[in-house]
Amino acid sequence: MNVRSQFQRRVGLPLALTLAVIPSTILAQQSPAPESSATEMPDSAESEVPGLEVDEPAPEEALLPATPVFGADSVPRAPRGSNWDVRGQARFRFNQASDFATDDVGTRHGREAWTETRLVLGGFWNPIERMHLEVEIDGLNGQASGDVTTLGQQIDEDLFRISRYDQQDLRRVYPRKALIQFDTSFARFIVGAQTFGWGTGMLANDGLSDQDFGDAWRGSLVARIAVLTQPLRNRSTSAVGRGWTLLAAGDRVIEDDNASWYDGDDAWSAILGTRIDTARWSVGAFNALRWQTDRPDPLYPVDRRTTVQVNSVDVYGKWTITEPGGDHRLQLEGEAALIVGRTDRPWLDETFEDGARVQSMGALARLRYDSQAARLTARLDAGYASGDNDPRDDVARGFSFHSDYNVGLILFDQVMPMLTARAGDRVFDPDLLAVPPSGVRFTVAQGGVTNAGYLNPVVRWQPVNGLDARLGWLYAVAAAELVDVYQSALAGGYDTGFGGVTGGSRVLGNEVNLGLRYTFDFDDSTAVRFGGEGGVFLPGAAFDGVGGEDGLPTLTMWRGTLDVLW
Secondary structure, rough: OHHHHHHHHHHHOOHHHOOOOOOHHHOEEEEOOOOOOOOOOOOOOOOOOOEOOOOOOOOOOOOOOOOOOOOOOOOOOOOOOOOEEEEEEEEEEEEEOOOOOOOOOEEEEEOOOOEEEEEEEEEEEOOOEEEEEEEEEEEEEEEEEOOOOOOOOOOOOHHHHOOOOOOOHHHHEEEEEEEHHHHHHEEEEEEEEEEEOOOOOOOOOOOOOOOOOOOOOOOOOOEEEEEOOOOOOOOOOHHHHHHEEEEEEEEEEEOOOOOHHHHHHHEEEEEEEEEOOOOOOEEEEEEEEEEEOOOOOOOOOOOOOEEEEEEEEEEEEEOOOOOOOOOOEEEEEEEEEEEEEEEEEOOOOOOOOOOOOEEEEEEEEEEEEEEEEOOEEEEEEEEEEOOOOOOOOOOOOOOOOOOOOOOOOOHHHHHHHHHHHHHHHHHHHOOOOOOOOOOHHHHOOOOOEEEEEEEEEEEEEOOOOOEEEEEEEEEEEEEEOOOHHHHHOOOOOOOOOOOOOOOOOEEEEEEEEEEEEEEEEOOOOOEEEEEEEEEEEEHHHHHOOOOOOOOOOOOEEEEEEEEEOO
């Protein structure tokens, strides 16, 4: 057995950490927006094609009925014209974060202070009653100045979806939308480039949804042909029948967490879905097939590109427990996804002939309370993303939420990406093996919840018009043992954490976040918002040994925010 095979058998290169994010690029059709609008389910089954919407529906025939502003929700912006609108947002962020150790010898990431920007421009036009045209572009999206890190550059020069190495993202312009929508008496047809999301946004996210803390950045972009219909809308006497929607869609993935057409990945998907919306509850399910051929990997042992074929089933529902019309509202919401399939990405003793099976799952449950009089919203989220206790076998079990679905500020968006990037770099140490293994980039976290279970209560309060205060707490544990691919190689293949501890604790830690922002509304469609947010992360015993005997210290991060919305 050669050195390469020995290493891959020991470590297993837990590519399963990445395989589970596949469903985040193939599910569903509803573009999520802040909780004040599109992420809320319709309060009536009388909506036209409730399974899909655009950001600014035509006023004469809205795709979803307007959701009333409730609790700490913000008032959604009104379009400028009866059949047209132009919109945009400009974003500036200043970030200050702890420079923490990323391995057992104290290597620091070096990214302490940096700025970020984003500019999104778009609009829609309805030239005739049943036709809708929409365009939206995204640019200046990424780090603009400040400190950078070198972690992960041994693996790939463009390892992170949003670069942490330089300002190269500012030069890219992404077509978020360029679509034509046409309604007939029996169906709605949509063709063109578009973003999409589904349910809570944990799997498919449009990249503009409001976050409790942190920001969404790019979302999932696809070139799509979709058909939606409500076959019983004018025939059924029941709310269930009138609110029933069927969907079929075919996608060519432009860019998402798992593939980039620009970088040479080829990904296609086919989706069938159904959804029912009534005044009190909504439920929907999608079955999505995805075929992906990865960009060439010069380190892959054979002369071909790796592939992934997965079938994903996602179920989402929301139920308003309280009676409509009161000053208080209690809602229960949930989403669960199961992904099965095959891939030849891992090159191990058990997979190099027939590949590996994909079997992963993720779920999110949410209880939300709104007080209209107090302008208060309290939310409790419980989430789960499966991990893989045996990354050396022929089953990939890891799961990851979408990178634009933020849970806290520090643990998942800063700590895990830096630690996994450093571990991947160390695999390329020539003292460990002569030929680096393929596929290490798939082991690096991109900012989504992965291999974790968590509780995340968040309280939002608007004491006066324009002022928004947020307080959140996060407690997280690893779903499976943390695996540092380098440390595990040194330990003879046993799952070993980032501090060199084998069989250690799974407690990831606690995080407290606080945010405050104020919005100046100049008119019905233009506003300036500024504020700040910050967090404190108390690492758990799962990080013992990182940085030395005492493990990771308490970490902090704060951000200054400025947005111009029009």
